[in-house]
Amino acid sequence: NAGVTQTPKFQVLKTGQSMTLQCAQDMNHNSMYWYRQDPGMGLRLIYYSASEGTTDKGEVPNGYNVSRLNKREFSLRLESAAPSQTSVYFCASSEAPASGRIRNEQFFGPGTRLTVL
Amino acid sequence: AQSVAQPEDQVNVAEGNPLTVKCTYSVSGNPYLFWYVQYPNRGLQFLLKYITGDNLVKGSYGFEAEFNKSQTSFHLKKPSALVSDSALYFCAVRDPGTYKYIFGTGTRLKVLA
Numbered sequence: 001n002a003g004v005t006q007t008p009k010f011q012v013l014k015t016g017q018s019m020t021l022q023c024a025q026d027m028n029h030n031s032m033y034w035y036r037q038d039p040g041m042g043l044r045l046i047y048y049s050a051s052e053g054t055t056d057k058g059e060v061p062n063g064y065n066v067s068r069l070n071k072r073e074f075s076l077r078l079e080s081a082a083p084s085q086t087s088v089y090f091c092a093s094s095e096a097p098a099s100g101r102i103r104n105e106q107f108f109g110p111g112t113r114l115t116v117l
Numbered sequence: 118a119q120s121v122a123q124p125e126d127q128v129n130v131a132e133g134n135p136l137t138v139k140c141t142y143s144v145s146g147n148p149y150l151f152w153y154v155q156y157p158n159r160g161l162q163f164l165l166k167y168i169t170g171d172n173l174v175k176g177s178y179g180f181e182a183e184f185n186k187s188q189t190s191f192h193l194k195k196p197s198a199l200v201s202d203s204a205l206y207f208c209a210v211r212d213p214g215t216y217k218y219i220f221g222t223g224t225r226l227k228v229l230a
Contacts, residue, residue, distance in 0.1 A: 004160070031216050040126075042207065042222035043161075050216040058217065090160055105151055106218060108160035 001026050004109035006091050012115045013081040021076040021112050023091030031094045032074035033106065034058075034066060036087040043090065049074055081116045088113050119144045119212045123221035130198045131229050138193040138224045140208030149211040150191040151218070152182055154204045161207060167191060178202070198228045 004025045013019055025032065030051045035043040035058075045058030049068040063085060065077045074093075078085060092106040120143045130136045142148055149168055153161040165176025172184045182193045193206060208221040 033218075035220075040222060043220040045217060048216060056216075092161075105153075105163040105166055106161075107163070108153075110160045111158075 003027065004091055004093055004107050006089075006109035006112050008112060009110065010113050012117065013078075014117050015082060017081050018077070018079050019081065019114075020078075021089055021091075021114075022073070023075065023109060024073045025091075025093040025107070026072065027093060027095075027107065028071070029093035029095050029107070030071070032068065033092040033094075034064075034074070034076045035090045035092065036060065036085075037090060037111075038087050046076065046089075078114075081114075083116045086114060086116045119210060119219050121208050121210050121219050121221040123206075123208055123224045125224050126222075127225045127227060129227045129229060132200055133197050136195050136198040136202070136226065136228070138206050138208075138226060140191045140193065140221060142189050142191060142208075142210045144210050144213060146213040148191075149213075150182075150184065151209040151211075152176065152180070152191075152193050153207045153209065154178075155207065155223075156204050164193070164206075198226075200228045200230050202226060203228045 007022045033048040034046040044060045047066040049055045052071045055066050067075045089112045091109040094106040095104045122141045151166045152164040155161045165174050167174045167184045175181045180195050205223050205225050207223050209218050211218050
């Protein structure tokens with residue numbers, strides 16, 4: 001099992017450019033998440049998808065869009081990149097039983113380091 | 118609002134000494150609590166979790182955590198620190214009634230040889 005994979009690993013954009021960060025998991029997890037990590041601020045949730053076909057905003061959704069393409073894949077799009085979006089982006093997944101009793105830990109990808117000039 | 122606090126940005130400990138990384142939480146209802154570790158240029162790795170049951174939870178790499186409901190704390194501990202334990206540690210709590218997890222700001226642990 002590869003777990004959670006993310007592409008690309010590194011990216012440099014100019015202000016105003018667009019790009020899509022890709023995430024895939026092979027653990028048959030229902031829930032997937034996008035976070036950004038900035039020094040001194042921990043992990044902040046951008047968007048999440050509780051299950052295939054649903055997406056919801058997290059703490060810092062402005063400037064981002066997401067697509068839950070299927071159960072395995074969850075992409076994050078920056079339509080018009082800004083320097084404030086320079087960060088390390090992590091995708092994560094977790095099992096979410098149908099019972100709704102969410103007790104399980106998250107599994108994280110290796111991250112994408114994005115620089116916006 | 119649900120929240121997690123890690124009051125120390127950095128903890129230094131000598132190799133072989135016990136270590137503690139602190140975490141306090143504020144959540145309505147029963148908390149589901151987690152500890153993760155992040156090594157340089159890597160994603161977060163799960164260490165341990167408290168869901169219910171014994172207040173002392175054992176996890177990976179010899180780490181354990183003590184759940185204290187009255188003090189709303191979930192401190193991470195290890196009896197004897199290794200240099201290889203040096204990393205960034207995150208405490209997290211699941212937001213009850215949602216699929217969201219709330220993370221602390223992280224504590225950098227430095228184990229000195």
